[in-house]
Amino acid sequence: MSTKRPVKPADAAAASAKPRAAERIRSMARELFYREGIRAIGVEEIVSRAGVTKPSLYRSYASKDELAAEYLRDYEAEFWKRFEAGAETHPGDPRAQLLAYFRGLAERAVRPGYRGCGLTNAVVEYPGNEHPARKVSQTHKRKLRARLVEMSEAMGAKSPATLADGLLLLLEGTYVSGQLFDRDGPARSLVAVAEQLINSSTR
Amino acid sequence: MSTKRPVKPADAAAASAKPRAAERIRSMARELFYREGIRAIGVEEIVSRAGVTKPSLYRSYASKDELAAEYLRDYEAEFWKRFEAGAETHPGDPRAQLLAYFRGLAERAVRPGYRGCGLTNAVVEYPGNEHPARKVSQTHKRKLRARLVEMSEAMGAKSPATLADGLLLLLEGTYVSGQLFDRDGPARSLVAVAEQLINSSTR
DNA sequence: TGACGATGTTACCGATCGGTACGTATGATT
DNA sequence: AATCATACGTACCGATCGGTAACATCGTCA
Numbered sequence: 001m002s003t004k005r006p007v008k009p010a011d012a013a014a015a016s017a018k019p020r021a022a023e024r025i026r027s028m029a030r031e032l033f034y035r036e037g038i039r040a041i042g043v044e045e046i047v048s049r050a051g052v053t054k055p056s057l058y059r060s061y062a063s064k065d066e067l068a069a070e071y072l073r074d075y076e077a078e079f080w081k082r083f084e085a086g087a088e089t090h091p092g093d094p095r096a097q098l099l100a101y102f103r104g105l106a107e108r109a110v111r112p113g114y115r116g117c118g119l120t121n122a123v124v125e126y127p128g129n130e131h132p133a134r135k136v137s138q139t140h141k142r143k144l145r146a147r148l149v150e151m152s153e154a155m156g157a158k159s160p161a162t163l164a165d166g167l168l169l170l171l172e173g174t175y176v177s178g179q180l181f182d183r184d185g186p187a188r189s190l191v192a193v194a195e196q197l198i199n200s201s202t203r
Numbered sequence: 204m205s206t207k208r209p210v211k212p213a214d215a216a217a218a219s220a221k222p223r224a225a226e227r228i229r230s231m232a233r234e235l236f237y238r239e240g241i242r243a244i245g246v247e248e249i250v251s252r253a254g255v256t257k258p259s260l261y262r263s264y265a266s267k268d269e270l271a272a273e274y275l276r277d278y279e280a281e282f283w284k285r286f287e288a289g290a291e292t293h294p295g296d297p298r299a300q301l302l303a304y305f306r307g308l309a310e311r312a313v314r315p316g317y318r319g320c321g322l323t324n325a326v327v328e329y330p331g332n333e334h335p336a337r338k339v340s341q342t343h344k345r346k347l348r349a350r351l352v353e354m355s356e357a358m359g360a361k362s363p364a365t366l367a368d369g370l371l372l373l374l375e376g377t378y379v380s381g382q383l384f385d386r387d388g389p390a391r392s393l394v395a396v397a398e399q400l401i402n403s404s405t406r
Numbered sequence: 407t408g409a410c411g412a413t414g415t416t417a418c419c420g421a422t423c424g425g426t427a428c429g430t431a432t433g434a435t436t
Numbered sequence: 437a438a439t440c441a442t443a444c445g446t447a448c449c450g451a452t453c454g455g456t457a458a459c460a461t462c463g464t465c466a
Contacts, residue, residue, distance in 0.1 A: 021413070037330055039242045043454060053415060054455075064454065115330060123382050124327040127240055127318060141383045165392035166399075169376030172383070176375045179326050180344045189368035196369075197396065200403040224444070246424060256445055257425075267424065408466090415460065423452065431444075436437100 022060035024050040030071050034118045038068045038133065039125050068122070069132040075118040076140050083147075094154040095198060098167070102191050105171070109178030109187035116175035144168070156202045163201040170194055225263035227253040229273065236274045237321045241336065242328050246270075271325070272335040278321040279343045286350075297357040298401060301370070305397050308374070312381030312390035319378035347371070359405045366404040373397055 028050040032041045043064050047054050061067040086100035108114060115121070119137040126134050148167050152160035174187045181187075231253040235244045246267050250257050264270040289303035311317060318324070322340040329337050351370050355363035377390045384390075 035330065037242075037328065039240075039328070040330070042452075044452085052413095055416095055457095056414065058455065059413075116327070120379055120383065121327050124319070124324050124379065125240065125242070127238065127243070127382070138383060145384075145389065162392045162395055165389035166373075166396035168389045169373050169380060169393065169396065170369075171376065172379045173372030173374065173376030176323055176327065176379050177344075177372060179330070180323065180341060180375070181348075186348065186368035186371045189365045190372065192365055193369035193372065193400065196403055197400060200399055245422070247422085258427095258446095259444060261425065262443075410464085410466100411462105412464105413460100413462075415458100417456105417458090419454105419456070421453075424450100426449070427447090429444105429446080432442085434439105434441095436439075 021050075021052045021056040024052060025057050025060065025067070026070065026074070029067050030074055033068060033071045034075065034115055034121075037125060038071075038122060043067075065132050069136050072119055072122055072133050072136040072140075076136065079117075079119070079140075083144075094151040098151055098155075098198075099191060099194065102194050105174055106187050106190040109174050109190070110181075110183050110185050111178075112182060114178040116179050117172075120172060120175050144171075152201075155198060157198075158201060158203055163198065166197050166201070167194065170197070224253070224255040224259040227255060228260050228263065228270070229277070232270050233274050233277055236271060237278065237318055237324075240328060241271045241274075241325060268335050272339050275322055275325055275336050275339040275343075279339065282320075282322070282343075286347075297354040301354055301358075301401075302394060302397065305394050308377055309390050309393040312377050312393070313384075313386050313388055314381075315385060317381040319382050320375075323375060323378050347374075355404075358401060360401075361404060361406055366401065369400050369404070370397065373400070 025046060029041075029046050032046055032049070043054060043057055046067075047057050057067065061070065082104070083101050084097075086097035090096035090100060109116075119140050122131075122133045123137045128134075145164060145168055148164035149160050152163040152167070155163075157163040170190060170193060174190050177186050228249060232244075232249050235249055235252070246257060246260055249270075250260050260270065264273065285307070286304050287300075289300035293299035293303060312319075322343050325334075325336045326340045331337075348367060348371055351367035352363050355366040355370070358366075360366040373393060373396060377393050380389050
């Protein structure tokens, strides 16, 4: 089975691991879709800036919509990595874990050019329920909500569902407010408000 | 001076007040831009569904972007009407005024097909700082934030700026969450969380 | 070496985008 | 009746949209 594949993957450990066209497209789509929005970016711009051409895109992705969905799957993976990063630095302390993410988010959200959450933005861009990107986003947000309920329970909330909802509203509000205000936006108060909410929700 | 103008405006009090092409375009643009998004709607669809043609649009509006900005100005006017509606039913009680709006919003936000705030959505659709619609939105949000600080002061908040930021984050979070979740979304907890936040912020 | 599958290219498709040149109907004024 | 500005429609523009057919090139294995 080791000889079944070409040699390239074998020496991927070497420094010669060249990026495939599909991967270049994928990473360029990720960057452009996030920064400019999915509707704003044409496939031609993606492939040209990736140094390839359109057929290379359509060999690996069924359509632009599917590429957008793929971008969101990548985005989601990165989100969870960031979100769960606090679990290592604050083991067994869900409150500290959550606030660690909130702190990082508040910092990013007041920086100029902040673009919020790619998954949330995609849903705003595509109101209809048909788009594949929408399903990725909605599934993710349900997962996030469930995770917040877990953490609220672990924090000893009187009403975990309500606290989780409140935290989620603050999160989404921060994502979008970061795009509405240049600096000194309401995101600067995120951590203080979240702490206040958690404190008055836990016994 | 009564003979200076044509007779039509004079009998506007009568039932024959016909809508101008510009007004039909304006109202159709408002509906379509809000429900489907600005980028998703072409000018052809607007004018055809308004029963007019494109030149009629460009006679009254310099460009699609300007029409979008006009739509947002209309949207903002309606927003303030809704937002300040509580001032009449609860005079001198900023807390009740605010919560009245929150209650109405929470109700709308969990209804299927909810599309959030048109002003917020426009900023997500146009990340670049060049679009005229963006300026309308950003100006409005700054005004809203200032109004929330006023009301927070009137409620006797220990830190009016922080409370206002928290309330704004909850608002924006509700606008966008309403699009992310079908029903039973986090917006259902909006009023409870807002009350909790206000209670723990006022002396 | 010869065949093959994967990957790349050039050149093109119909549809739709935002926007406009130009002719026409209307309706009040002189 | 002649006039003239306003308001509207027909028909079209070049550009760009997402997507594809057909051909060239490469590395791999029989």
